[in-house]
Amino acid sequence: MVQLIDDLFRMRMLIAGIYLALGISSMYGFSIFTDHLRNKYGYSQSEITTISTVGICVGYCGFHAGVLFDYVGPTVLLPLGGLFGCLGFVLFGMTFDGTITTSSVALFALYQGITSLGLPMMDVSSVMSLMLQFPLERGYVVLIMKTFNGLGTAVLMAYFNGWFKAANSDQPEENNYSGYAYFTGGQILLCSLIGACFTRLPTYFPCSWTKKRLSSEEAAEREKTLDLYMSQHVCGECCWTHGHGVSRYEVVRVTACRQDKDTDDHCTSHWLPVVGGGALPLCRATGECAAAAVFAWSHGQRRWLGCGRDRFTDYVL
Template sequence: MLTSGIGIAVCISSTYCFSIFSNSLKSDYNLGQDDITTISTIGTACGLFSMPAGIMFDYVGPQVVLFLATMIMGMGYLLWMLAFSGVINGGLILFCIANSCGCGVVNTCILNFPLLRGSVVVLQKTFMGLGSTIIATCFIAFFQSTLQHFAMFMLIVVLAFGLCGTFVISLPRYYVTSLSKRKMTQVEIQNSKQSFDDFCQIPASTRRLKYGFFLLGVNMVFLTSYNIVAAYSDLSSQATKACATVAIVLLVGFVGLPLLPSEHNDARLNEHESGVLLNLDRKVVSIPQFKTSFSQNLRRPFLWCLVWTTFCNIGTGVVIVSNSAQIYRAINDNEFNVSTNALIIALMGVASALARVIIGSTDMWFERRRREAVEVLSVPLLTTLYPVSSVVAVIGATLLLVLPASALLLPFVLLSMSYGFIWATTALCTRLMFSKDIGKHYNFGFLSAVASTICLNRFLFGELYDQEAHSQGIYPFCSGVACIRTTMLVIIALNSTAVFTALYVHKTFKKHCSDELEKSSTEES
């Protein structure tokens, strides 16, 4: 399941690669920046409009969601391929439809690894950032002048990983869907939920996880080194293709995760299968979760602070990811270098991946500390890190306004890390805080991300960029910091408020944990 999830994460990350051919859409199809932002906004908004998928996830499970997502995303790449091949006429409406396709499985894998949520984020969700770097590397090596072949390649990849995940990924026994509940007795439902203890007492194979972490580290080091070298030296076509091939081989290496033998011996596994649970050295103190339903939480400010934080953070990330090529060109006085643009996109993917690794690793450390602690609040809660994304976004946007073109990598890296932080913390904190309606809670926040994508990307960045471009007389391009100044100032203001809403979320959940633990202690005494 985790291996399939990694492949699907790479497919989803391709939606962050729009900038690698957005410049070609301008030159080949005579599209302006308002058209480009319309295409990227519609695509991103449709991808983030995942609330129906969340409802379907809670009702029937992940298989139906994955199959539909695979078909929709595959249709998108099929349309790109037909348009780039000249079979159908490419234009604004067609590209909007083609770019509106995309979906994920991280919640399912987190549910299957309740004690190793951080491992799932490190190994799977990291590739929603790092995957874009792999795809950009392959694009530069093999598909730079043949966009139709790139679309065909991505179509094959999406169908392969998506259909594999559809058949492999499933929910654990303790998480009962609404449809399953209708077919089960109360005793069966209760027995299923009690099987959560099994998942807490049977460890995952550390040998396989260590292999995955090692391979992830090799991927990150190789991709970062290669893209820096490629940007500042004139690599031959053969060398570029060889390095891209290595990147593909390293990704395929994750197939070894389920193939490696587990270190758990047959005796221990047979002991569990016979109904005897593995003994723990001591009882682990659980973190009290909110037991209220999604509809009940809609009436609480806590959930709306989550929504506002997501609005600001995701909206900022979308503006940067979707328009990195235009921002780079504007700050660089309308000078555009394909290699530099590819380097920016590649390092942004690595930065986003690194942020997810940091959050996932921190959660693993917190979980290990919690299992050793006498009281749950004696170690920090993961929600402590929830404001980090907003703080990093403020710093990155500020640097983008004041640094020269030669130092652009730093703000792009920081803003991409902010984007990675919010995706990772949202996935982990949602699972940490809520015990009911996980799919609805997780995807509800992204409804606000749809709104922020439309507001910040299309009607803020796109409109202001075009206004400045027309005033300079060089439309559809723009030159100078003036092209992005107002947008960045708005982003700084929004994320400054998000720091406080994120802190409110942490404080509220910490107080809830403290109250519940105090109540439990009183009842026991």
């Protein structure tokens, strides 16, 4: 029996990780508030630096993120981190627009600390999950994620200049800093929820909460999938089934025909389990050329999957 990792599922997870990186970069965008804190509240540069330093220190002491990641995994940790990150920026916005009437260096440092408490949770959940899902390409994964961590600050500045900066004035007090804070908090929460929908630990590495509920046989079966992850590179030219009855962990029969003929002389068949997601790389599984015709049996129905160099269309016969 041929077993495969779902590469499409892994690539979706990588794209979700890029969105998470954009949200995480909000941690380094505090300098946008500098002029507002100086002009409206009269803070000195030393006081403003104190606020940002508190956030950096809290972020670099994020041991809690690793502990929680090992215990509950990214599906729980990502929304939790998004809530903390969103809360911190919402508190900034409520103070800027006067909803919270009390303001001080200590309170702003607290808000920055709350934000920096949640964003490392998102960072750990995304980077570690992707490294475990891509053990053969983990260097490239870290490169992509950390690149977007840095590029995200430029994206945030573009958001601010385009939507929240006063168009006809150079006066900082006329900019909509509270609106920007609310927007950034909402973006962090949205990115964390997107990440929670697509980010999963690989089968061979369950979190502690899941591991305690596995039987010894189930744990052994999961550990065997490590060999798959250590042998299958990300597929560059694959054909995929897009749902239509092929479900997660289902075993389907796939037939590849070299000359577009469904005959015994030209076809080879395989029983293939879908490991880790909702799609199946058929051409890679069968070892046929990229122009082969592929048939899959799912729920008792034969489906022609018209395999080609581009993504194919699923036709039900």
